[in-house]
Amino acid sequence: MNIDDDAPLLTVNGVGKRYGNRIGCADVSFDLWPGEVLAIVGESGSGKTTLLNCLSTRLEPDAGSICYRTRGGEMRDVYQMREAERRFLMRTDWGFVHQNPADGLRMTVSAGANVGERLMAVGERHYGDIRGKAIDWLGRVEIASDRVDDQPRAFSGGMRQRLQIARNLVTHPRLVFMDEPTGGLDVSVQARLLDLLRSLVAELGLSAIVVTHDLAVARLISHRMMVMKDGRVIEHGLTDRVLDDPHAPYTQLLVSSILQV
């Protein structure tokens, strides 16, 4: 705990994005605190991914502001930063885990180079050190060290996803965006990945924004959640509260539609 924990890490105010006449997302406001995991849930087309892309500077919103507290303690509007600063932030302080690992990895270079890329991007020029850190991070995401020179193409879906996570965490980011991180994985692999994510988040004190349509995933890893429908946030609260005592009719429908095995 330090004094910084009293201030939000990310402040989102009235963010909206339209695609022509259609609403991508509208009027989204929230604060994200250090060490907090926020889940954004909702059905397909509800604007989850649009919102995530707006937040992570991958898609410029039409309205609202997104302010991020830098390591210097300064609140900065991410869209007012120079492109160089923003890209630097993206590859040091932030991480982005794609649903499809192939989008977030370089499929034609080895696992070690994938993990080491961010280190080299911030100026590390010692091969032995970079490789050592890559092997260390592969271990932390449960990939055997003898796979360090294999290309991600030779990895299973679950391993690729874990590699993508390692690649993002190697620079010790403070904020990680995840777009359906467990999508496309079978349930047992999903469970292990969630376990891993949960322990990494706790261990590193990460903040994360996780987009998912899977309420079970949200329940397991998030502290708070936002429910979206038709581009708007219809309910927002602590995860357990939202799932156990949903207020909005749509959330009630969503919760009741979980298949009980």
Place this chain on the structure above:
Amino acid sequence: MTASNNLTHEGAPTMAGATYNFAYLDEQTKRMIRRAILKAIAIPGYQVPFASREMPMPYGWGTGGVQVTASIIGPDDVLKVIDQGADDTTNAVSIRAFFQKVANVAVTTRTHEATIIQTRHRIPETPLKSGQVLVYQVPIPEPLRFLEPRETETRTMHALEEYGLMHVKLYEDIARHGYIAKTYAYPVKVEDRYVMDPSPIPKFDNPKMHMSEALQLFGAGREKRIYAIPPHTKVVSLDFEDHPFEVQKFSEPCAICGSRGIYLDEVILDDRGGHMFVCSDTDFCEEQRNEH
């Protein structure tokens, strides 16, 4: 009647029967290319786009280099053209003949006599002097191309000096081979700013680019880019702290002239494994033989 009979050296086509201008390109095109060259010299290592023209040769045969040479050549210039270090290979012979015909300039194979040297794959062994211009033919000017296919993205990376990816390539080489296995087109950083592809010269020649007294111009015809290294410019080959840049070393001397410490070509002599190593720079080899 040969075409050169109808050409003047002042750069203006004669009225009667002239089919092209001095040095083939029209004056407007030359001005456009010279502007690109000036910009390239002003920003060492930066790739300047230019409106590359169709030349009477296929892409990949040096259309970029020929356009640069055509734009800078004057009637008093002495031209040398090398291909793989040799003056007598097809490409070198035909480009030399081309400029003899369309510009009526003096040509030479002697490195020290030439004012303009157009090259593919080599920097001459004889150190270049102030006042000489080395024109490279470049197939792919973008050093990041095979790592990042999007041109918009590579331009942003150059603009923001994001060169981590280049080291990913070198990392990958060491991981796979135990050393940096790239032997040609070895990426360099120019004047601490732009990462540049030195065209497919052997990395043996990379140190010669550093603080060179001659002006170095690079022309990529198909990719429509010109870049430059002005004289006395810092050129550093990329490497890792624990895997420093090294040039090729040859254990034996040239089989013809006996020189050491120069770049050698392997020549296969028969189908029973017979081979010898000879100077890749034919002019240098000849000079050495004449001296001894």
